Amino acid sequence: MKDKQKEEGFKSGFVAILGRPNVGKSTLLNAFLGDKVSIISNIPQTTRHQIRGILHLDKAQVIFVDTPGIHSFKEDLAAHLNIIAKKSTQDVELILYVVDTSRCVGEEEKKIMQFVLASRNKVVMALNKIDLGGEFLNQYMDTWRMLLKEENVKKDPVEYYIPISAVQGTKLEELIEVIKEFLSCDVPFYEKDSLTDFPLKFRIADIIREKLFWNLKKELPHSLAVEVQEIEDKEKIYYIRADIYVNRDSQKKIVIGRGGSLIKQVGILCREDLEILLKKKVYLELRVKVIKDWQSKIRILKELGYWWA
Ligand SMILES: Nc1nc2c(ncn2[C@@H]2O[C@H](COP(=O)(O)OP(=O)(O)OP(=O)(O)O)[C@@H](O)[C@H]2O)c(=O)[nH]1
Ligand SMILES: [Mg+2]
Structure with a gap:
């Protein structure tokens, strides 16, 4: 073969x-x-x-x-x-x-x-x-x-x-x-139409994190992570539910913004990218959760795909 x-x-x-x-x-x-x-x-x-x-x-x-x-x-x-x-x-x-x-x-x-x-x-x-x-x-x-x-x-x-x-x-x-000049194998590793093998769940989480980075001031992004909990393909629409983790209540307030304005803006930007990626309409539900010190919790790091054992 x-x-x-x-x-x-x-x-x-x-x-x-x-x-x-x-x-x-x-x-x-x-x-x-x-x-x-x-x-x-x-x-x-x-x-x-x-x-x-x-x-x-x-x-x-x-x-x-x-x-x-x-x-x-x-x-x-x-x-x-x-x-x-x-x-x-x-x-x-x-x-x-x-x-x-x-x-x-x-x-x-x-x-x-x-x-x-x-x-x-x-x-x-x-x-x-x-x-x-x-x-x-x-x-x-x-x-x-x-x-x-x-x-x-x-x-x-x-x-x-x-x-x-x-x-x-x-x-x-x-x-x-x-x-x-440096390539040394003589057969392809991937099928012709594949662009990445980065799992969809992490790709979506990263798109959400990118929009948060764009809308937040420098320090806060290091304190947040995004975990996609559900991706449901409902024929005409994708239903996506994701959690945004922060370390403190004060950070949660910033991420939500006055009257929900920041998270709403992030949601709009995410949907634009996600609809291009998934080629379908997207319903996106974002929730902000406080988990003190998530960066040092192995289970969470593993779930997020940041843990390399
Ligand atoms: N002017 C200029 N800006 C660039 C160029 N390449 C990247 N940038 C900018 O540099 C910043 C960082 O780009 P990224 O591609 O996220 O950098 P990275 O090395 O992947 O960063 P990490 O993922 O944090 O390690 C962004 O604001 C880019 O727009 C370039 O060739 N010229
Ligand atoms: Mg990078």
């Missing part, structure tokens, strides 16, 4: 998209796919899952693995997001290491560089956000090369340094051509 599927010159493989929070990893994944698989916001730690997006090309299939941004906070959820990100570098052909050239290289970045180097993967460095001027582009390359010297590494694992803009689509075609 496999032999039948084999196509002359066909190549496929896995590529982990790795980097600090907020550098544009999910934006890049969506830009590659021309579709929205991973949620985006200007708040660090937006992505909380390992999300696979499948790019189908002529004679090639690339499975991109979007990951939570790596950082050094110690709280429970953050620690798990790091584990998810780091595990994603196992069994991949390539690490697509994304950096933000509009921000200077900080200590956190150096730790990520050390991790990337220690993982012994081949690497392509995507120097993102050049539409903002690329002020620190050279600093990233210099810091990386300095690390190689310090660690006495003779052969640079970064095989290409490519300045890109995920938002504007600059140099993405070139980047894909480069990535194709």
Whole structure:
């Protein structure tokens, strides 16, 4: 069967998209796919899952693995997001290491560089956000090369340094051509029409979380999670019920908003996206629940898909 599927010159493989929070990893994944698989916001730690997006090309299939941004906070959820990100570098052909050239290289970045180097993967460095001027582009390359010297590494694992803009689509075609060089399997892993294997329940929860992120001030998003409790397909309409978890009563008030205004606005935005995703009308019921310290409750982390055992 496999032999039948084999196509002359066909190549496929896995590529982990790795980097600090907020550098544009999910934006890049969506830009590659021309579709929205991973949620985006200007708040660090937006992505909380390992999300696979499948790019189908002529004679090639690339499975991109979007990951939570790596950082050094110690709280429970953050620690798990790091584990998810780091595990994603196992069994991949390539690490697509994304950096933000509009921000200077900080200590956190150096730790990520050390991790990337220690993982012994081949690497392509995507120097993102050049539409903002690329002020620190050279600093990233210099810091990386300095690390190689310090660690006495003779052969640079970064095989290409490519300045890109995920938002504007600059140099993405070139980047894909480069990535194709690293694919090593000769049969596809996924069917031709599949875009992602990210479970629908988590995808819907993430869409709701994205709209909450967009409507809330910086700190609160880290305190909330969304769990989809029910997805019912009633022929002409999807009925979806989801819970929004926060840590405190005061946060619940903020999420609901004055006279329910914020949650209503979030609901409207969610329905627009969900109806595109599900290709049907959607009835969405959102409830806000206070669960003190949900970030350290293993059962909840597992339910949310944030726990990697
Ligand atoms: N100007 C500019 N902004 C970008 C570019 N790529 C991403 N962004 C913005 O950067 C912010 C973060 O983007 P995300 O794609 O959510 O970043 P991420 O790396 O996935 O972040 P985490 O999931 O938190 O790790 C968003 O506001 C994006 O619109 C780019 O090429 N240029
Ligand atoms: Mg992300």
